[in-house]
Amino acid sequence: MLFNSLGFIVFLVVVLALYYSPIKWTNKKRILLLASYLFYAMWNPPLILLLWISTVVDWTAGNKLYTETNERKRKMWLYLSIIVNLGFLAFFKYGGFLLENFTMLLNAVGVEYEAAAPDILLPMGISFYTFQTMSYTIDMYYRRNKPAKTFLDFALFVTFFPQLVAGPIVRAPELIPQFYAPKRATTKQFFWGFFLLTLGLFEKVIMADVLLSQTADNAFGAGKVLHSLDAWAGTLAFSGQIFFDFAGYSTCAIGIALMLGIILPDNFKYPYAAIGFSDLWRRWHITLSSWLRDYLYIPLGGNRKGPTRTYINLALTMLLGGLWHGSAWTFVIWGGLHGFYLMVERFLKMHITLKINAWNGIVLAFLTYTCVNFTWVFFRAEDFGTAMDILGSMFFMQSGEKVVSSLDLWITFLVIGLLFIVHWLMRNTSVKAVSEKTPWWLLSIVWAVMLFLLLIAQTPGEQFIYFQF
């Protein structure tokens, strides 16, 4: 079910009504769990089986890892969890990609082989819930965590509907203990959650879908060499679209959970004001980057094994991070570019000392944002050729056709300019802090404008971009 659909709003109202009815806490949790399964099954009922298998396997493995003392058996339980979870991911998400590359490899060495095109449906949000549930068993293996007290608490941790299909990716200690005692949002929390839901939907529906998506679609779907201005407009529009789309989803998820009295971690902190790429990854999709840091980069050795291994570890982590997003080489290149940026930054930091102030800070943030845009080209382009064409036009190496209207050019440059300025101004603060300093009537007007625009925006309910990952 999509947050930006009337069906979801009705679903949420019913869930809230049941949740705040005078029933036992355990029954409320059961209602939340059933609602979460319903939320997922409304998209494709049979694929709920995958969620159940992941839940049962990781619940069992987690308990065994906690009680088992034989290290060899503990390893076996860990491997079982990883194989099941990554196996689902490999089959459903990377099956076609692996087969395609295997075929290409055989053809390259002269073996005639043509595989039937696989018809595999990608289960929505599989990358998110797989990583979330894997973190539980890995933490249990390293004895960093205790098992959930009940199966219900664990199942709810895996399936909690606000963040099930597109994060934030939550760790067990952040969420499971919140299910132990009865939870009820305070009035202030409930209203703030409602505000965040409005803000998230506004980001998705108005900013991403109404204002920016058309420019990005026109540029990346043109199928021809573009005029430089159009290539830049398309890329900048996509940088805004993907931010508003994904940050919008996370904001909705955090808001909905808060309306239930559950606190989810932040996933975005004004990433386009990042100074450098390590700063960017502390601000963009925070829960994924911290997951990759804790479960991939650090186990690979992190920065503890000398500069060369550090660079290799950074590159590997980002390449796999790229592949996490999608089964295509363009995503790998996207991850590889980020890995390269991180390596360059690390090298520069070792040799140059620079004191950051407001003046050089905004220049460096702008430079960072510009470099990020080059990576978005690979993220958005359907294939490598399209990406290279767009980049060629962005670097004024070629000039082609105009495909973006005057209005869309104005909208894109205005929205993206404002986005960058707002991110810079908000760099060290939060929406919550700003709202507390804003006169109450002004906050009401801003809220009303967002609600009004959401209600009159007759978009066909576009899916969130990150649902495909």
Place this chain on the structure above:
Amino acid sequence: MNKKTVFLALGLTLVTLIFWELHWRSEGYPIAPEDDKHLYAEHRASIENLGKDDVVLLGSSRVLFDFQLDEFESVTGRRPVMLAAAGTNPIAALKDIVENSSYSGKIILGITPPLYFSPPTMDQFFFRRAQKLLDHYHSRTWADRWTHTVKKPLQNTFAFLCASPETFYNELDPRTLLEWKIQLPARVPGEPPFPMFQYLDWDRNITMWRADTDPEYAKMVTEVWKDAVNVPPEALPPPEVIEEGRKGTIAMTVGLVKAFEERGGQVIFVRCPSSDLFLDIESKAFPRDMYFDQLVEQTGSFGYHFQDYSFMNKYTPPEWSHLNTPDAKQFTLDVAAQMLKDGAL
């Protein structure tokens, strides 16, 4: 966040929304459902339960406008299912019904030559539009169905929800309003504004709106038609490709009709009226003896061309392509009666 912030925000939203709704009602906009993929899928799904005597209407916008369901039902005793869709090549729907359904009743298939004889491939606008509707029917989720169901009461209440979900044809959403209100020097070729000139009900029965009573409004629509048919000669395919396409479409239709007839179904072809620039182009580029007549002859089906019947050619479409609703009602009564008389229904 305190209560007064929330209440003021909700109050302001309510007040502005009421003004928004009243404004569009004062402009004459009707309370009507969106003609979107969800409504189309609902009707596509309904044909699975129909019998041999039932009728499904396929075609482009001319069938949508010209066939009125109440009148058709009053003559035949059967309410047809309207699966015609504006701006589509209906061969996609015919193929889908023949290959992906068990329906074996009657199909009335409207032929708008420039659309029906456009190549049936996904890189072609008219076919792609049709195929997307059908794809949605086959892939729609329970969440889609649920949202469509709960939206109905709202669409029965608010006029501002009557617009089409398509970006080029949607007057009441912020995006289109921006495009229509802010006029900037053209940087890329654009189309003239495409005004809404119809509304429909939950059975997808259409009523023409404004274009039938306001000549200036009808002119806005004909400006769109002029732009649509203004194809530079160099963009047209060579004659041998056009001929190959004609033969291919006829052969594909014959194959589909035969397959449909083998399981007891029957297809009836209809060519609805057009006038002025449309009729001129259609007559020259798609001469009936080579196109419509060949379809009827090679399939051995019933065919009704508006030029053959006085009760079909006595009308003047206000915007060259579709009948106004009173005319469409009479047109439907007459055509349905003729079909009954001929034993086609």
